[in-house]
Amino acid sequence: MATKIVTYEELKAHNTRDNVWLLIHEKVYNVAKFIDEHPGGDEVILAETVMQVRMPPEAFEDVGHSDEARALLPDMLVGDFEKDGALKVKSSTKSTSSHSTAVNSAVEQGSNMMYFVPLGLLGAYFAWRYYSGSA
Numbered sequence: 001m002a003t004k005i006v007t008y009e010e011l012k013a014h015n016t017r018d019n020v021w022l023l024i025h026e027k028v029y030n031v032a033k034f035i036d037e038h039p040g041g042d043e044v045i046l047a048e049t050v051m052q053v054r055m056p057p058e059a060f061e062d063v064g065h066s067d068e069a070r071a072l073l074p075d076m077l078v079g080d081f082e083k084d085g086a087l088k089v090k091s092s093t094k095s096t097s098s099h100s101t102a103v104n105s106a107v108e109q110g111s112n113m114m115y116f117v118p119l120g121l122l123g124a125y126f127a128w129r130y131y132s133g134s135a
Ligand code: HEM
Pocket: 022, 029, 031, 034, 038, 039, 040, 041, 044, 045, 048, 059, 060, 063, 064, 065, 066, 067, 068, 069, 070, 072, 073, 076
């Protein structure tokens, strides 16, 4: 039987407690039955459904799941994630999708702001001290 190809739209549509799919290593898993038993809780899985449609998912690896956790995955398999979907999965070295490029640059801009705003405030504070001290 041919493996089902899961599209980006399908993945995005499965994000509720009773109908939750996760993208892990370019494959999509139906976690609806497992979510109540998950030792890490249901919230992290639901949060991951939001993250995974924005950027390639790493949460499953970041947590350092055991071999027992990995062994649970095959039973939940829905299919392979489409290779040229709106979301570029981790194995792709270069993103050509305008969606993920736009998201990536928005994230970059956000982190630049996080850096410059506090520095700007600090600079303003020292300028104010300098001028009010010399007056
Ligand atoms: C189908 C996908 C998943 C399966 C089968 C799964 C399975 C498991 C299992 C069996 C454990 C117990 C420890 C271990 O054996 O490694 C665990 C722990 C944990 N999982 Fe998952 N997990 C999944 C997805 C996720 C995702 C997407 C996250 C998001 C961050 C997550 C976060 C955690 C955390 C934080 C723990 C540690 C809980 C603790 O030790 O207090 N899991 N998971």
